[in-house]
Amino acid sequence: MGKGIRYSDEFKRDAVAQVKERGYSIKDVSERLGICTKPSIVASNQLGQKFDVALPDQVWVTDITYIRTHEGWLYLAVVIDLYSRRVVGCSMNERMQTSLALNALLMAIWRRKPKAKVIVHSDQGSQFTSQEWQSFLSGHNLKASMSRRGNCYE
Numbered sequence: 001m002g003k004g005i006r007y008s009d010e011f012k013r014d015a016v017a018q019v020k021e022r023g024y025s026i027k028d029v030s031e032r033l034g035i036c037t038k039p040s041i042v043a044s045n046q047l048g049q050k051f052d053v054a055l056p057d058q059v060w061v062t063d064i065t066y067i068r069t070h071e072g073w074l075y076l077a078v079v080i081d082l083y084s085r086r087v088v089g090c091s092m093n094e095r096m097q098t099s100l101a102l103n104a105l106l107m108a109i110w111r112r113k114p115k116a117k118v119i120v121h122s123d124q125g126s127q128f129t130s131q132e133w134q135s136f137l138s139g140h141n142l143k144a145s146m147s148r149r150g151n152c153y154e
Contacts, residue, residue, distance in 0.1 A: 010097070013126070043134075045145055045146060046143065047061075047119065047145050053082045058116075059081075059118070059121060059145075061121045062079045063122065064096060064125065074092055075095065077101045077103070079104050079105055081108075088111055089111065097127065098130045101122075102136055105120065114141070116141075117142065118143070120137060129146075
């Protein structure tokens with residue numbers, strides 16, 4: 001990782017993930033690679049830990065998890081309707097990119113066809129703070145909502 005070489009953001013994120021996985025300090029590596037550790041676009045928390053919803057398609061929550069397989073890691077993005085507690089959209093891929101989350105959200109829109117604005121609550125992961133994610137939300141009558149950093153209870 002010498003000077004003058006440009007590395008893609010994806011490469012940098014993968015490198016940081018590997019460093020974290022091995023238990024090394026991430027601060028020095030992040031600074032050396034020039035990775036910003038703060039999210040680019042953060043939405044206010046519309047949910048406020050109110051998990052009881054009166055009607056379907058008012059609030060959807062989304063997150064990404066990973067699954068170890070014989071061929072490597074598989075990433076799973078899920079969208080759940082807080083009213084029914086049912087999965088309304090999902091997507092899987094071998095890479096954890098914004099498109100993974102967008103495909104799950106697109107499935108939810110396609111399946112549910114919401115008539116009113118839906119709050120989409122997520123954490124502050126890079127997929128959910130990207131310009132692409134925010135543009136998709138605004139283009140489909142969806143409103144972003146995010147937990148504060150490090151809050152595992154929402």
